[in-house]
Amino acid sequence: MTQPPAIAVANLRKAYGGRVALHGLDLQVEEGELLAILGPNGAGKTTTVEILEGFRRPDQGSVSVLGLNPARDGRRLRPWVGLMLQEGGIYPTLKVSESLALFASFFVDPADPAQLLEKVGLAERASSRFRQLSGGEKQRLSLALALVGRPLVLFLDEPTSGMDPRARLLTWEIVAEAKRAGTTVVLTTHSMEEAERLADRVAILSRGALVACDSPARLRAQTDSDLLHLELAAELPPELLEELGRLASVQSVTALGGGGYDLRSRSPRQAAAAIAQLLRVEGPQIILLRLGRASLEEIFLQLTEESA
Numbered sequence: 049m050t051q052p053p054a055i056a057v058a059n060l061r062k063a064y065g066g067r068v069a070l071h072g073l074d075l076q077v078e079e080g081e082l083l084a085i086l087g088p089n090g091a092g093k094t095t096t097v098e099i100l101e102g103f104r105r106p107d108q109g110s111v112s113v114l115g116l117n118p119a120r121d122g123r124r125l126r127p128w129v130g131l132m133l134q135e136g137g138i139y140p141t142l143k144v145s146e147s148l149a150l151f152a153s154f155f156v157d158p159a160d161p162a163q164l165l166e167k168v169g170l171a172e173r174a175s176s177r178f179r180q181l182s183g184g185e186k187q188r189l190s191l192a193l194a195l196v197g198r199p200l201v202l203f204l205d206e207p208t209s210g211m212d213p214r215a216r217l218l219t220w221e222i223v224a225e226a227k228r229a230g231t232t233v234v235l236t237t238h239s240m241e242e243a244e245r246l247a248d249r250v251a252i253l254s255r256g257a258l259v260a261c262d263s264p265a266r267l268r269a270q271t272d273s274d275l276l277h278l279e280l281a282a283e284l285p286p287e288l289l290e291e292l293g294r295l296a297s298v299q300s301v302t303a304l305g306g307g308g309y310d311l312r313s314r315s316p317r318q319a320a321a322a323i324a325q326l327l328r329v330e331g332p333q334i335i336l337l338r339l340g341r342a343s344l345e346e347i348f349l350q351l352t353e354e355s356a
Contacts, residue, residue: 052115054079054201054232055100060109062095062256069095070256073109082223082233084243087253088352093236094205096253100234101131101203113201127155130199130231132190132207140179144170147178148192155197164192169218183210191219195226202226204235208242220245240345250344254352267347274316275346278323279336280307288331295322307332 055077062070070092077083087093098104099111102118102125111118116125138147148165152158165171168188173181181189187210194202207223208216223246227233237243243250244264252260260267283306284292292311293301297319299312313319316339327334342350 051079053077053112054081054114055234056110056112057096057100058110060096060099060111061107062092062099062104063107068256070106073253073256073258075251075258075261077232077234079232080227080230081248082227082235082246083249083251084235084237084247085251085253086237086240086243086348090255091253091352092256093253095256097203097205097234097236101129127197128200130194130197130202132187132194132202132204138178138186138189138193141177143174144176144178144181144189145174147189148196151193152196157198158196159198161192161196164196167222168192169215184212184215187211188215188219191222195222199231201232202234204233206237207235208237208239216242240343240348244344252348252351259351260347264344267344268342274313275340275342276311276313276316276319276323277336277338277340278309278311278334280309280327280332281335282332283307284309284331288326292323292326295319295326297322307335 053076055075057073057075060070060073061068073092073096075096085093085096095104099106100113100118102122105119113125114128118125142150144165145161148161152161162171165174168191170185170188170192173185178186178189187207191204191207194204204223208219211219220242223233223235227246235242235246247264249261249263250267251258262270283303289301289303292298297313297315299314302310304310311319311323320337320339323337324334
């Protein structure tokens with residue numbers, strides 16, 4: 049028998065007045081999987097996650113989290129779910145240690161609060177009040193609060209927003225560790241690097257619809273063109289730039305400034321050879337010529353623009 053998904057959504061629809069936020073969304077998240085949800089503002093990310101968390105009721109469709117309906121079975125589901133919100137939910141004058149101890153008291157078998165504070169890098173801020181924390185520190189405390197109940201499902205809303213690079217890397221490792229331990233994670237983010245680094249699959253929403261859902265590698269592989277990045281010792285003169293764009297194997301050329309160029313081609317190796325031959329005869333010296341598929345950010349922009 050196959051294992052049922054940790055999260056299952058079918059034909060999910062939600063509207064606010066005359067504005068449709070979700071229409072016919074189908075989505076599954078397997079047990080122990082990390083799904084990153086991407087989408088431009090207004091795409092339906094927040095509505096989707098709030099329905100999964102039980103904060104909103106759908107107008108139509110079915111929702112299951114750990115086999116339970118979040119809106120109807122919230123009391124039974126709550127002990128098994130961890131939530132990390134972008135802001136709010138913590139009394140401003142409460143101390144860091146007090147807030148974690150309070151949340152730990154809600155669970156039968158919580159994680160050790162002192163160890164969690166050490167893990168998220170807030171042990172030295174244990175006696176500080178919430179309002180005294182920086183934005184990144186508040187985010188790290190929110191992550192600790194989401195993990196203290198040892199959740200089976202973890203919802204993270206922009207978890208590294210406001211964090212410095214070191215704290216971001218620490219957070220990514222903590223989230224990856226939770227996933228390795230078997231926790232199912234649903235992550236909303238605007239960071240393509242974060243999605244690439246953490247996600248088993250990426251779900252891209254646009255205008256309330258799912259336009260793609262696959263691993264980052266497969267999404268990149270499904271694009272109809274490849275990217276070449278060219279760096280030269282100097283910028284190309286206009287006539288040579290036009291000649292570069294007329295090469296049979298080159299679809300388009302984008303000047304980045306400072307001698308940098310991105311080129312699209314369905315035959316990247318052939319294009320690389322033609323570019324090298326052209327510039328060997330005339331033009332600035334090649335510093336770098338790199339072949340690589342389109343980035344996740346490019347695919348995201350392409351899919352959401354096509355949807356729009």
